Amino acid sequence: MKFHKHISRVGLAAVLLLLLSNPGAADSGFGGGFDGGFEGISLSESVRSMKERSRRDSRTPVPSTPTHSNELNNFWDNLKEHTFDKLCRDAQIALNGNASVPNVAGIGGGIKRYLKPYPLQKVLVAQQDFEAGFGRSLNPMKERIGLVDEIQLKLNVSLGTEKLPISEYGYLRIGISGGMEGTSIVVRPLEGTHYCKHLGKLVELYEMKTVLPINAKRITEMANGEIWKLPMVVRFNIGVSVGARYNDVVTVSVGASETMEKRQMVSLNRLDDNNLRMRLRLDHVTLKTLGSSASTIEIPAGDLGLLKGEDLIAKNVNRTLAREINKLIAFKLGYSHEWVGGQKLLMEFYFNPKKPEHIARLAEFLDGDLSTLREFVKMGLKFDTFVEESNGQSGVGELEQLGTQTGESTGVPPSFVGSDHYDTESDNFNLNIPIIHSLHKTWASSYHRYQSLKNEGVTVHVQQKTRVSSADTINLPFMGTRIRHNSQKDIYVVNRESSDGSVTKPVLLFQKYEGFVRQGDSTAREMIDDVNDVLKYAGMQGNGVNMNNLLPSAEIFPPLPPQYFGYDPEHPQKTYRSAVIAFKLVFSEKAVQDIIFAPAQLIMKSFMNVMRGKEGEIIDKIIDLFTINERGEVGYDRQAVSKRLDVHGFNDGGDWGTNPLGIVKSLASGATEFIKKILSVRKEADWKAQAERLSEVASSGDMRYEDFLKVVIQMVSPSDISSSFYIHTDKRIKGEANVTQTYNIFNNHDNDFDSEISDVIEMRELFANPPVMSD
Numbered sequence: 001m002k003f004h005k006h007i008s009r010v011g012l013a014a015v016l017l018l019l020l021s022n023p024g025a026a027d028s029g030f031g032g033g034f035d036g037g038f039e040g041i042s043l044s045e046s047v048r049s050m051k052e053r054s055r056r057d058s059r060t061p062v063p064s065t066p067t068h069s070n071e072l073n074n075f076w077d078n079l080k081e082h083t084f085d086k087l088c089r090d091a092q093i094a095l096n097g098n099a100s101v102p103n104v105a106g107i108g109g110g111i112k113r114y115l116k117p118y119p120l121q122k123v124l125v126a127q128q129d130f131e132a133g134f135g136r137s138l139n140p141m142k143e144r145i146g147l148v149d150e151i152q153l154k155l156n157v158s159l160g161t162e163k164l165p166i167s168e169y170g171y172l173r174i175g176i177s178g179g180m181e182g183t184s185i186v187v188r189p190l191e192g193t194h195y196c197k198h199l200g201k202l203v204e205l206y207e208m209k210t211v212l213p214i215n216a217k218r219i220t221e222m223a224n225g226e227i228w229k230l231p232m233v234v235r236f237n238i239g240v241s242v243g244a245r246y247n248d249v250v251t252v253s254v255g256a257s258e259t260m261e262k263r264q265m266v267s268l269n270r271l272d273d274n275n276l277r278m279r280l281r282l283d284h285v286t287l288k289t290l291g292s293s294a295s296t297i298e299i300p301a302g303d304l305g306l307l308k309g310e311d312l313i314a315k316n317v318n319r320t321l322a323r324e325i326n327k328l329i330a331f332k333l334g335y336s337h338e339w340v341g342g343q344k345l346l347m348e349f350y351f352n353p354k355k356p357e358h359i360a361r362l363a364e365f366l367d368g369d370l371s372t373l374r375e376f377v378k379m380g381l382k383f384d385t386f387v388e389e390s391n392g393q394s395g396v397g398e399l400e401q402l403g404t405q406t407g408e409s410t411g412v413p414p415s416f417v418g419s420d421h422y423d424t425e426s427d428n429f430n431l432n433i434p435i436i437h438s439l440h441k442t443w444a445s446s447y448h449r450y451q452s453l454k455n456e457g458v459t460v461h462v463q464q465k466t467r468v469s470s471a472d473t474i475n476l477p478f479m480g481t482r483i484r485h486n487s488q489k490d491i492y493v494v495n496r497e498s499s500d501g502s503v504t505k506p507v508l509l510f511q512k513y514e515g516f517v518r519q520g521d522s523t524a525r526e527m528i529d530d531v532n533d534v535l536k537y538a539g540m541q542g543n544g545v546n547m548n549n550l551l552p553s554a555e556i557f558p559p560l561p562p563q564y565f566g567y568d569p570e571h572p573q574k575t576y577r578s579a580v581i582a583f584k585l586v587f588s589e590k591a592v593q594d595i596i597f598a599p600a601q602l603i604m605k606s607f608m609n610v611m612r613g614k615e616g617e618i619i620d621k622i623i624d625l626f627t628i629n630e631r632g633e634v635g636y637d638r639q640a641v642s643k644r645l646d647v648h649g650f651n652d653g654g655d656w657g658t659n660p661l662g663i664v665k666s667l668a669s670g671a672t673e674f675i676k677k678i679l680s681v682r683k684e685a686d687w688k689a690q691a692e693r694l695s696e697v698a699s700s701g702d703m704r705y706e707d708f709l710k711v712v713i714q715m716v717s718p719s720d721i722s723s724s725f726y727i728h729t730d731k732r733i734k735g736e737a738n739v740t741q742t743y744n745i746f747n748n749h750d751n752d753f754d755s756e757i758s759d760v761i762e763m764r765e766l767f768a769n770p771p772v773m774s775d
Helices: 012-019 049-056 070-082 126-130 196-203 216-220 310-327 356-367 371-381 392-410 521-535 587-595 600-625 638-645 660-682 687-698 706-715 757-765
Strands: 063-066 092-097 111-117 147-152 162-166 168-189 229-245 248-270 273-294 332-351 416-433 437-452 460-475 482-495 507-520 576-588 627-629 634-636 721-730 740-745
Touching: 049 660, 063 196, 070 482, 070 507, 070 576, 111 196, 147 196, 168 356, 168 521, 196 332, 216 356, 273 356, 310 332, 332 392, 332 600, 332 757, 356 392, 416 757, 437 757, 460 757, 482 687, 482 757, 507 587, 507 687, 521 706, 521 721, 576 587, 576 706, 587 660, 587 687, 600 627, 600 634, 600 638, 600 660, 600 706, 627 638, 627 660, 634 638, 634 660, 638 660, 660 687, 687 706
Parallel strands: none
Antiparallel strands: 063 740, 092 111, 111 147, 147 168, 162 168, 168 229, 229 248, 248 273, 273 332, 332 416, 416 437, 437 460, 460 482, 482 507, 507 576, 576 721, 627 634, 721 740
């Protein structure tokens, strides 16, 4: 690259200004809060004692090996992004002007270099040690740091934008744009775990590494853990917006747009000495958006007048300062509705770097320069023939043909070939109050059709509902967010279609990710207690709760002694640095059928059992007075209830919200609504409509997500459900050990019904957008 080594001397002062921009590209990942990695985490019991414990009570949560997923890694990255953390971790170099790459025609553009941790992995010690009952510990989770080089490819093309005044105060903007853009991403492992030690690497831009040109020699020289990614996007967009400015301060706009993209990505991942993985990804997507927004005035970078030079450093500092100052003054409020539809293709191949013939064929296939994706794009044209209505056998046939053709070109057969046809509708709400608080919420409904060459041509149909929330408090310019709380809840209803067209009964999966940065111990325990509030109802058939199923929230996040509460300068309330949880709960086919066809009396009893937590005193007195008619409506004898509760109309002195008769009416109404929810699923004759309806009722209304699960989990046998809970903490509290652990609950993994959902989890992971440090 055309950068002289003296940049580390000449531009160092300006570069240090950039380090304060805290873009969050190098957020700490799992274990990010530990210099030097994790301490070894000991299992509380040996495998033998865990098995004995499991036999005594199959529902007791049992620790197991921690596991991670791309989804969880992405959630953690988003949680830590732009947060107030160590300067060395968040440092990056970002130059957005022109830069050239020698010997590669047509490449150049913005440059970004930063440090980032790899996702952590844990490996069990020798299995025979566990079987011998020694209770040995898990190997320590060591943090690995990677150096990331990103170079933008200068391929953008604008077809034109017109901004037409429509009045003294407003404008109408119509734009059509199209073109191609791409990025070269190289991830290289570094020695050691101390970020500040590697800061010197950031300014050594003359050592930037690119994916291109690709040749056998460069591929062979890849280090273990090194990743090359070449994502490219061909985009066409048309949009229209209308806006007006009031008092030269507030801007209000309404707009709509449609974007069509063809995204391609080639990635190489040197897994170890003998394995190099290539993944080819295609994603053809159409995005339609309708939205409105209001915001106060912002300062353009050019109006700051701070640095007038035309060099790259000056331009970037101006831009950074404008962005950070606008955080101080810009209020924003927005809402949008989006529809996204598309199809993804993924092919995976393994090569042996020690076999020259493997690498030669790989380099020949990738073709060395910007024509790398030529044949891959042609595959995408073939891929366009896939349609959502195609039957399973037809789709698998298309995949087999693509896999065979590509395998002939690469010289090795594919280890995986699969597709995901999807469509999603979502509503998005955004609020930003400068410095004080920002909030983002998304409600989404999705359908996915997964196909692959494995599992004898089985097609997996998934109806998905998602609710995402992200809340930031104290957003400091140049320093990032001080306090954050993110959550994501998903309901999946799954059907499997065989190649002969037969379809299985649905399986239900609930999945939740939740995490925080700088929150108190009560908030931390609440994340676990919310899970416990579901687990305690398992199999209870409307009769109280079972406290044997609970996770040890007070052991993981110990509460402060009573004398610590309140204002006490010597004993301030403790605040944890960060933590994240992942909770999964699976209902088998039989469990879902037990829910759908549950008697109305059982549904009402289970509903009232949950409500007993709020109105137990009233419910226990009059539960036998509730009746259900043939339409599923819950009623009661008003006079008998009044007599039993010793109240008459409104004469008890309370308003309608606290009056016992008003509470009874609300309980009957809520139970009726819940019964009708379940009945509406039962009435759907078509399997796809039934699955879609089940996902809808589980995620809507007053009783949704966890509240819905609290009721339905009572109607099933614990032997027909399975659950796991993962937690990772970075407490930074003296005397408190950190926890990185997975708990298996109900311990039904040997019953094989978990396999009903395993392929869904696998496909979702494979087709999720990979985080920076993964392929």
